[in-house]
Amino acid sequence: MKRVLKVLVILLLIGVLGTEIYLYFFKGDNTDNPLKISNEKQETKYLVDIYSGYQLNGITFKDVKEKNDVYYKTITGLKDKELERKINSKIKDKVENLKKDIDRKHNLVAGIFANYENTLSIGFCSFEKDEYPIEDSGCYFYDQFDSLNIDLTTGNDIKIEDITNAKSIIKDQIVKIGYEELSKSIGLVCGGGPCQNPDPDYSVVEDELLSLVNKFNNNDYVFVYNHDNLMLKFKNVKILSPEMCFDKVTKDCKKYKVKGIEEPVYINQNNYVTEYQLYIPFTNIVDNLTIYDKFKTNDSIYEKDGKKVNVKFFSEDEYSHPDMIESDNSLIDYNLFYYNDEDTTDASLSVKKNLINEMKALETNKFNIYNVFGSTNFLNKNDEEYSYIYFDVRHYNLPERIYKNNREKIYLDKYNKVVHGGGGAGYNSYEIKNNSNPDDSKFEYGYEFLKDYMNKGAFFYYIYDKDGEEVQTEDFVSHDYLKSVIPDSWLSLGNYKNVEAMIKDSLIIMSEDYSYPDKLVIFDYGGDVILKYKGKQIKLTNDNVDYDEIAEQLYS
Amino acid sequence: MEKEEVKVKEKKKSKKGYVIFLTILLVTVLVFGGLLVKRIIDDKKVEELDSKTYEKEVKIDASLATQPLTDAYIKGLDNFNIKADYSNTDPAYTKLINKKVDLIVVTEPSKEEMQRAKDAGVELNVTPVVNEGFVFYTNKKNSVNNLTLDQIRKIYTGEITNWKEVGGKDAKIIAYQRPVNSGSQTGILSLVMNGLKMKDPTKEEFIESMAGIIDVVSNYENGENAIGYSYYYYATTMYGNDNMKFFKVNGVAPNHDTIQNESYPIITSYYIVTLKGNNDDTTNKLKKALLSKRGQKIAKEAGYIELNK
Numbered sequence: 001m002k003r004v005l006k007v008l009v010i011l012l013l014i015g016v017l018g019t020e021i022y023l024y025f026f027k028g029d030n031t032d033n034p035l036k037i038s039n040e041k042q043e044t045k046y047l048v049d050i051y052s053g054y055q056l057n058g059i060t061f062k063d064v065k066e067k068n069d070v071y072y073k074t075i076t077g078l079k080d081k082e083l084e085r086k087i088n089s090k091i092k093d094k095v096e097n098l099k100k101d102i103d104r105k106h107n108l109v110a111g112i113f114a115n116y117e118n119t120l121s122i123g124f125c126s127f128e129k130d131e132y133p134i135e136d137s138g139c140y141f142y143d144q145f146d147s148l149n150i151d152l153t154t155g156n157d158i159k160i161e162d163i164t165n166a167k168s169i170i171k172d173q174i175v176k177i178g179y180e181e182l183s184k185s186i187g188l189v190c191g192g193g194p195c196q197n198p199d200p201d202y203s204v205v206e207d208e209l210l211s212l213v214n215k216f217n218n219n220d221y222v223f224v225y226n227h228d229n230l231m232l233k234f235k236n237v238k239i240l241s242p243e244m245c246f247d248k249v250t251k252d253c254k255k256y257k258v259k260g261i262e263e264p265v266y267i268n269q270n271n272y273v274t275e276y277q278l279y280i281p282f283t284n285i286v287d288n289l290t291i292y293d294k295f296k297t298n299d300s301i302y303e304k305d306g307k308k309v310n311v312k313f314f315s316e317d318e319y320s321h322p323d324m325i326e327s328d329n330s331l332i333d334y335n336l337f338y339y340n341d342e343d344t345t346d347a348s349l350s351v352k353k354n355l356i357n358e359m360k361a362l363e364t365n366k367f368n369i370y371n372v373f374g375s376t377n378f379l380n381k382n383d384e385e386y387s388y389i390y391f392d393v394r395h396y397n398l399p400e401r402i403y404k405n406n407r408e409k410i411y412l413d414k415y416n417k418v419v420h421g422g423g424g425a426g427y428n429s430y431e432i433k434n435n436s437n438p439d440d441s442k443f444e445y446g447y448e449f450l451k452d453y454m455n456k457g458a459f460f461y462y463i464y465d466k467d468g469e470e471v472q473t474e475d476f477v478s479h480d481y482l483k484s485v486i487p488d489s490w491l492s493l494g495n496y497k498n499v500e501a502m503i504k505d506s507l508i509i510m511s512e513d514y515s516y517p518d519k520l521v522i523f524d525y526g527g528d529v530i531l532k533y534k535g536k537q538i539k540l541t542n543d544n545v546d547y548d549e550i551a552e553q554l555y556s
Numbered sequence: 557m558e559k560e561e562v563k564v565k566e567k568k569k570s571k572k573g574y575v576i577f578l579t580i581l582l583v584t585v586l587v588f589g590g591l592l593v594k595r596i597i598d599d600k601k602v603e604e605l606d607s608k609t610y611e612k613e614v615k616i617d618a619s620l621a622t623q624p625l626t627d628a629y630i631k632g633l634d635n636f637n638i639k640a641d642y643s644n645t646d647p648a649y650t651k652l653i654n655k656k657v658d659l660i661v662v663t664e665p666s667k668e669e670m671q672r673a674k675d676a677g678v679e680l681n682v683t684p685v686v687n688e689g690f691v692f693y694t695n696k697k698n699s700v701n702n703l704t705l706d707q708i709r710k711i712y713t714g715e716i717t718n719w720k721e722v723g724g725k726d727a728k729i730i731a732y733q734r735p736v737n738s739g740s741q742t743g744i745l746s747l748v749m750n751g752l753k754m755k756d757p758t759k760e761e762f763i764e765s766m767a768g769i770i771d772v773v774s775n776y777e778n779g780e781n782a783i784g785y786s787y788y789y790y791a792t793t794m795y796g797n798d799n800m801k802f803f804k805v806n807g808v809a810p811n812h813d814t815i816q817n818e819s820y821p822i823i824t825s826y827y828i829v830t831l832k833g834n835n836d837d838t839t840n841k842l843k844k845a846l847l848s849k850r851g852q853k854i855a856k857e858a859g860y861i862e863l864n865k
C-alpha cells in the first residue's frame with residue numbers, strides 16, 4: 001500500500017511538472033494569424049466538370065419599380081414558397097439599406113448577373129437620374145457598386161469561398177491579373193487607342209497590389225459573378241492611373257511627345273482612382289471551380305425547370321451557338337455562327353443532324369475529335385430566300401491518352417476563340433493555298449496543339465428553303481444558264497463526259513477560304529459570281545452586269 | 557542476523573534515495589510553478605497598464621506596406637482614440653514634419669526625408685516596431701536551395717550568370733529586377749548590394765509591365781531558372797503558392813522565427829516615427845503600447861514579425 005502511494009505521489013508530481021513546463025514553454029502566445037489565407041485546398045467534391053453544360057434556374061423575375069428612383073427584381077417559381085418569400089425579403093432589405101447611401105440625384109438599379117445552378121448573383125448600380133425610364137438604365141457587370149449573391153436552396157449568402165475550393169486560388173489570380181492590369185493602367189494612357197506612357201512610374205505597382213490583396217484578406221470588397229467571370233470591386237483604394245488631359249490643361253498636365261502621335265500630348269501622371277475592379281475568368285481557375293456544382297440538388301426546387309445551356313462558360317444567348325457533342329470515343333466541337341436572330345431557322349437543326357451523320361463517315365475506331373466551324377449565308381431564288389449553311393470540318397484521329405489529355409484544352413480553346421477571337425469570325429479560319437483542296441492543304445488553323453493528329457479536312461454545305469427542306473445544288477442552279485456560259489474547252493480539262501454531268505457535280509461556295517479545283521465551283525462571294533474549274537475561271541459579274549442580274553439567271 | 561542488518565541498511569538507503577528524489581521533484585515543481593505564476597502576474601500588470609483609456613485623438617499615417625499593421629493596432633488598442641489619415645511613405649513623412657499627424661508607421665527615412673525634416677527645423681525620432689526580412693525566391697523545381705549573400709550580389713552584378721556556378725544545373729540565371737524607386741528595388745540596393753552596381757537587366761529580366769513576377773517565377777516556362785526578390789511580408793502575403801520557394805541565405809531559411817531572432821542575414825524593420833521633443837503624453841503612451849507585449853502580439857496576428865526579444 002505504501003509503495004502504491006509513493007508511486008502515485010511521484011506520478012502526480014511528474015504530471016504537475018509536465019503541465020507547468022508545457023504551459024511555460026509551449027502554450028505562451030498561441031497566436032494563429034487569422035488574416036493569412038491557408039494555402040490548403042478545401043473540399044474537392046464540388047469541382048466543376050467542364051464537359052457538361054449547366055442548368056438555368058427555373059425562376060422568373062418580377063420587376064419592382066419605385067417611381068423612377070429604384071428598380072430591382074424579385075423572384076417567383078420556387079416550389080418552397082416560404083423560401084421564396086425569404087429570398088425576396090432579403091432582396092428588398094438589401095435595396096432598403098442601399099437606398100440610405102444614395103443621394104436624391106441618383107437612382108438605384110439592380111441587374112441579374114448569374115441565374116443558374118440554384119445560385120443568383122445580383123448587382124446594384126447607381127446612376128444620375130435622367131428622363132429615361134429607370135428600367136432602361138441597365139446595370140452591367142462593370143457598373144455595380146454592391147451585390148447580393150444567394151443560394152436558392154437555402155436563401156443564404158454565397159461567399160467567395162463558394163466560387164472555388166480554396167480562397168487562395170482567387171488571391172493568386174488577384175496577384176497575377178492585378179499586376180498586369182495595374183501596370184497597364186500606368187503604362188498605357190491614350191483614350192483613343194493604346195499608346196505608351198512616355199514616363200511611366202511602375203514603382204508603386206507592388207504596393208498597390210499589396211493593398212488589394214490585404215483588402216481581399218480582410219473581406220473588404222464586393223463581388224459578383226456571371227457564367228464565365230468573377231468580378232471583384234475594391235473601394236477606398238488609391239491606384240495610380242495616368243490619363244490624358246483633353247479639355248482642361250491643368251498644372252498637373254505635363255507635355256510629352258508620344259511615339260506614333262504627331263501632336264504633343266498632355267498627360268496627368270498624378271491621377272488616381274479610388275475604386276478598382278478586377279475580373280477573373282473562370283477558365284483561369286477551372287481546376288478549382290465549384291460554383292456550378294456546389295448548390296445542385298438531386299430534386300428540382302422549381303415548379304418548372306429552366307433550360308439547359310450546353311457548354312459551360314457560354315451564356316445562354318451566346319450568338320455563336322457553341323456546342324460540344326461527346327460520345328465514348330468522339331468529341332464534336334460544333335460551332336455555327338449566326339449573323340442575327342432571324343437566322344435561327346429549323347434548318348440549323350436539320351443541318352446539324354445531317355452534318356453529324358456525314359462526319360461519322362470520317363470516324364475511326366480510335367478516338368475522334370472534330371473541329372467544326374460553320375456560318376450561315378443567304379441566297380435568293382425566284383424571290384424566295386434560302387439559307388446557305390456551310391461547315392469546315394477537321395477530323396483528328398487520336399490515341400486514347402492524347403484524346404483524354406486534350407479534352408479540357410479543347411473546351412477552353414473554344415471559349416477563348418469565341419470570346420476573345422474577334423466575335424467568332426476568326427474562329428477556325430482555314431488558310432487556302434493556291435487552288436488547293438482542303439484535304440491536301442497545309443494545316444494552318446483549327447487545333448494547333450493537335451496538328452500532328454489531323455486526319456482529314458472536309459467542307460460541307462447545305463441549302464435549305466424557309467420550311468427547312470434541303471435543296472441540292474443541281475436543283476438550285478439553272479442548268480440552261482450555266483450551259484450557256486461554261487466554255488466547251490473546259491470539258492477537255494477533266495473527266496466529265498458532258499457539261500450536264502459537270503453541273504450535276506458542281507458546288508456553290510460562298511467563302512473565299514475554300515476551293516475545289518476538280519469540280520465546277522460557282523463562287524458567289526462579295527458581290528461577285530465567278531465560275532472556276534481546274535485553274536480556269538470566268539467572272540460573270542462586271543461593271544456592266546451586276547450581281548442581282550447574274551443571280552436572277554443563275555438561281556432560277 | 558547479518559542478513560537482516562543488510563536488509564535494514566538497504567531499506568534505509570532506498571528510503572533516503574526516495575526522499576532525495578521526491579525533494580528534487582518537489583523543488584522543480586515549485587520553481588516552475590513560481591515562474592508560471594510570475595508570468596501570469598506580469599501579463600496581468602501589462603493588461604492593467606494597457607487598459608487605461610486615452611480620450612485624446614492621435615492622428616497617424618502609414619506606408620502602404622504597414623497600413624494593415626496600423627489597422628490592426630486601431631482595432632486591437634481600442635483604449636486609444638487613433639485616427640488614421642493614410643497616404644503613403646513619403647507623404648506620411650511630410651505630414652509628420654508639418655505636424656499634420658502625430659505618429660507614422662513606415663519604412664526607414666530616406667536621406668531626402670531626413671533633409672526635409674532638418675530644413676523644417678525638426679528632428680525625427682525613429683524606433684523599430686516590427687522586424688522585416690528581405691527574401692529571394694524561385695520556382696520549386698530549381699535544385700538550388702541556398703545562396704550566400706556574396707553569391708546573390710554576384711548574380712545581380714552579373715558576375716555569376718549560370719546556376720551551375722552555385723551548385724545548380726547548367727542554365728542561365730534569369731535575375732528579375734524591379735522598377736526603379738519601388739520598395740523592393742530600394743530594398744535590394746540598400747540591404748544587399750552594399751554599394752555595388754546592379755547589372756542592367758536584359759529585356760526579359762525587367763518586369764516592367766506585362767508580367768507579374770509571380771507569374772514568371774512560378775508559372776513561366778523558364779520559372780525554375782528565375783530568381784526574384786521582395787520583402788518577406790509582401791512575399792508571404794502575395795506570392796506564397798505551391799510553385800514557389802524561398803532561398804536560404806547563408807544557410808538560414810527566412811521564416812517568422814529567423815527574422816524575429818535576426819538569425820536570417822537580411823533584416824530590416826518598419827518604424828514608428830515621431831518628432832523629437834514631442835511631449836504629447838498620449839502619443840508617447842501609444843508608442844509604448846505599440847512596443848509593448850500587447851502591441852507586438854497584435855502585430856504578429858496581423859502577419860508581421862515582432863521585434864527580437
